[in-house]
Amino acid sequence: MLNKLKRAALGAHTPHDKATAASKPVPMPLPAQVRILMSxxxxxxxxxxxxxGDEVFVxxxxxxAGGFVSANIHSSVSGTVAAVEPFRLSNGRMCDSVVIKTDGKQTVDPAVKAPEVTDKASFLAxxxxxxxxxxxxxxxxTDVKLQPKQTVDTLLINASECEVWLTSDTQEMLNCSDDIVRGIEAVLKYTGIPKCIIGIENNKPECIELLNQKTKDKPxxxxxxxxxxYxxxxxxxxxxxxxxxxxPHGGLPADAGAIVMxxxxxxxLGKYLATGMPVVSRCITVDxxxxxxxxxLIVPVGTAYEDVLNAAGIKGGVELGKVxxxxxxxxxxxxxxxxPTTKTTSGLIMLSxxxxxxxxxxPCIRCGRCVEYCPMGLEPVEVxxxxxxxxxxxLGKLHVDYCFNCGSCTFVCPAKRPCTQMMGLAKAFYLGEIKKGGNK
Incomplete structure (x- = not known):
């Protein structure tokens, strides 16, 4: 499997459906309330x-943060806290959530100001x-990621955005290139990583050209x-x-001398260092x-999916089948x-x-396409x-734990078998058994 990483036939050739690639992000109408998850x-x-009853601001x-591996949460709106209550996550677990009734003013908290960064400790803080x-x-x-125990020589910026329909990263590159460079330079300066590579798929030539221009004097x-x-x-x-x-098998990017952001x-990060505004909103592709x-759309964190979809609208005469x-x-x-949307919500896809x-x-015809097009060189048929x-x-010999549920095997399967779902079940079973100490 590891040798297959060096082959050229890696990943499916999905359609380049990027209808919003030139769609500059615009703020959506402010929702009446947001529900901000604590997880x-x-x-x-x-x-x-x-x-x-507490008053909060943007x-x-x-x-x-509830531990070392955790993150602070900030209000995305100004208004009044209507409730602090449990909410069931998509994985079935419960976590606290803060419901805020918006006042429509979007008043920024007076405490928001650019941080004073002078060394690695203050940067990580x-x-x-x-x-x-x-x-x-x-x-x-991110602060945990930037504190690896291993020696790292390269900061890798993932700007590939290979997913179908999504273009929010593309717009980030086109509209916020100075912020990208500022964030990269800060990471290199305060972590001591000597170099950075920005990886962009070649179907985004305008992004490649712009970032090449912005970094031409930055060796x-x-x-x-x-x-x-894909x-x-x-x-x-x-x-x-x-x-x-x-x-290495079971390792992290830092084990290969890299940190990926x-x-x-x-x-x-570049914006925060300049303004002090934490993560309170997200550019989301709606397509x-x-x-x-x-x-x-620029969406406040915690906005209900329904509010985002209403801002984009459903085609007349079309029945919405799935989001x-x-x-x-x-x-x-x-x-x-x-x-609610979260910090990691990058898109909402409306399917008829x-x-x-x-x-x-x-039935499977054993054509081998799932093997040929798997980005990780795995063998779904054998799995x-x-x-x-x-x-x-x-399952261990077949490295099922390398599967990251990309969907390529299902996409290329001529029999339309649910290969990805099976791989996900196999991986969950394998990891569960390993955790329990099973080896039979």
Missing amino acids: QHIGAPAKALVKK GTKIGE AVRECGLVGLGGAGFP AIEVKALPSV GTGAELILIEKCLGREV NVTSVST GDACAKPQN VAGGAMMGPAVENLSY AAAAEPPQVN NQAYAARDVQE
Whole structure:
């Protein structure tokens, strides 16, 4: 499997449906209320700092990081706290949430000001204070990521944005290039990492050209054009494409001498260092065949999906069949439109009833396409057999834990089999058995 990382046939050639690539982000109408979750990141939930009746402003800290691997939460609106109550997450777990009735003024908290950064310690404290997490979808707290135990020689900026429909990262590059460079330079300066590579798929030539221009006098920063193949944005693939290195099995990017940050994450850091405004809003791509006005919207964190969709509208005469949160390939279907956006919400895809209709599933013809197009060089057919037999050792040999549920195997399958769902179940079973100590 590891040798296959060096092959060229990695990842599916998904359609380049980027209708909103030239859609400059615009603020959506302010919702009547927001529900801000205290768990929007990997790690411990934040601890609510406010109570019902409290007045808050844009940028007010309403949640304190609940541990080392955690993140602060800030109010995205000005208004009054209507409730602090439990809320069920999409994974079934419960966490606290803060419901805020907006006052329509969007008054900025007087405490919001640019942080004083003089050394590594104050820099990491500033990153933690602003509540920055991986905005590409993973949600890992950035201050923790920037404190690796291993020696790191490269900061990799993931600007590939290979997901179908999503263009929020593209717009970030086109409109906030100075913030991106400011964030990169701060990371390099205060962490001691000597160089940075910005990886951008070659189907975004305007972004490549602009960032090349912005960094032409900055020898520590390189802009690298990457193949336009779905899956390029995965950390392990990005490291291989940019550095020619492989992350050890079960390891982290830092084990290969790299730290990977999403381009919007590093841009947000650059903005925070200049203004002091923490993570309170997010550019979200709203698109899909049922969307009346595909566009990029600037959305306050905690806005209900329904409010975002209403801002874009549903096409006349079209029945909305499904809403996908995130990209069309990896994003989960939304069960409840009252669910709030989070820091990591990058897109909402509105699919018509016709597009959402599940395809006819046929028997596997063992064509091998799922193997050929898997970005990680895995073998879904063999994994399926091992999972059916509940063979933990065989699943380990097949490296099922490398699967990141990209959806490529299902996308290319001529029999329309739910390969990705099976891989997800197999991976969950394998990791569960390993955690329990199973080896049979």
